[in-house]
Amino acid sequence: YGAWRVAVLRHCENTNLERISWMQKHMETDEVFALLDGNCTLILAGDGDKPENYEMVKMEPHKLYNIKSGFWHNHVLDENGEVLIVENRDTTDDNSPTYHMNSGEIAAFQKAFRA
Secondary structure (H helix, E strand, O other): OOOEEEEEEEOOHHHOHHHOOEEEOOOOOOEEEEEEEOOEEEEEOOOOOOOOOOEEEEOOEOOEEEEOOOOOEEEEEOOOOEEEEEEEOOOOHHHOOEEEOOHHHHHHHHHHHHO
């Protein structure tokens, strides 16, 4: 798709709440999500040096969600979850840092998710 990468994310073990231990941000591009099926909760965690102030957004089907470049995010999908993802095709590990949470940060994130 020219300058764009289009993909479908489906439920897998790494999208279960208990498996979320990291957050990612893209430094050079926004990323757009659309829920196609099932349930998905977007996890947003600010644009600082590390994720904080978690915000959970339960996605609505066929609505577009734009994550601005530089914002930490991840997602939790149920077993039927399917999410369309659109991002710049130049999005790589080199320009998309990942933050690995420690056990205390994971506990705080899971508490915020369940609230």
